[in-house]
Amino acid sequence: MTVITSTTPLAEGPSGRKPQHFSPARIGVYVFLIMAAAFFLLPLYVMVMTSLKTMPEIRQGNIFALPQAWTVEAWSQAWSSACTGLNCGGIRVGFWNSVKILIPSMILSIFIASLTGYALSFWRVAGANVLFAILLLGAFIPYQVFLYPLVRLYAGIGIYSTLPCIIITHTVFGLPVLTLLFRNYYASLPLELFKAARVDGAGLWQIFFLLMLPMSIPILVVAGILQVTGIWNDFLFGVVFAGRENLPMTVQLNNIVNSTQGEKLYNVNMAATILTALVPLIVYFGSGRWFVRGITSGAVKG
Structure with a gap:
């Protein structure tokens, strides 16, 4: 029996030119x-x-x-004693107002959008596609178009310039994009999971709370980041609908920076600006990995 042996050493690596660590493209x-x-x-x-x-x-x-x-005197002054006209309570007043606006608005908008996206994906409601198209249409209409009709509507039912008024506004205007995210995410999940739960006798609410929500952590984080940054950075709705007693942090910042009384304190203005942007920055840096995971796990699938 003839034994054929190879003359090429097994340990020999691939031949060719060694890649350059600092090529012109990489330097560029x-x-x-x-x-x-x-x-x-x-x-x-x-x-x-x-x-x-x-x-x-x-x-x-x-x-x-x-x-x-x-x-850090400017930071202390920006937080507790910066003046907006005759009111010298600092930007902390706007901070707590923003917190009171953000938390219920975020919870309501995410809950309603997730439930709507779940229903549109699995329950095949009559006219679901038409309803979804109308809902998406609202995301492409400029917000300024809705201001006057909403002012008249809120004034008619007696809640204009109140905390519920601004919360309802942020909840409603957050629904189109969030519903799109949740619908596309749920559409990427295996339909067999839903069918198996239905065979086991689970209803709409049981499937939603026990099956869908535990699987929705990545997209919930994406929705939370979008709502936190959108609501916290909002100025237009805050100045129109919140009322004098509930002005958010962005409106307070504008009042401090554009105050026409006294000396222009640039150090205080800069400190107040950074304090206003601190919450979205913390959210982005703290959950950036989850944001990328949620986007890539079905948020942009159709």
Whole structure:
């Protein structure tokens, strides 16, 4: 018996030119990323440094220089004693108003949208496609078109310029996009799970709470991030519907920055701006991994 042996060493790796670690294309990508990071981070750097300086140092004009005397007095003033006209309660008033607006609006909009998306995906309601098309149409109409009709409607039923008024507004306007997300997510799930639950005798609510919601954690996080950033950063609805006693943080920030009385305190304005943006930043950095997972696990499938 003839034994055929190979003359090629088994341990020999693939032949060819060794890839370059710093090719022109890779260097170009790094340069672009560095420039993009500098473009977005430079304003934040200026804001933080300005908020840590005193006003005499700011007047010197060196906006990129580090503070000569580091101080957080502007942050304390922005939070508790910054003035908007005759009211000097700081931006903390707007913070708690935003919290009171955000939590119920987010819970209601996500619950209703998830239930609607679930019903449109599995229960085949009569006219479901027409209802879904009408719901999506609302997402493409500018919000300004609805302002006057909503003001008249809320005034007619007696809730204009109240906390329920702004909560209902954010809930309703969050439904089109959120319903699309949940419908597409549930449509990507195996239909056999739903059929098996129906065979076992489960009804609409049992399937929704015991089967669908536990499987919806990624898309729930996506919806939560979208609602937190959208509601927290909102200015238009807050200034129109919230009322004087419930103005959110963005409206309070505008009133502080654009106040025409006294000296323009740039360090306080910068500190107030960062405090206003802090909640969306924390949400993004804290749940960015879940956001990507939710988007890629069915949120953009159709």
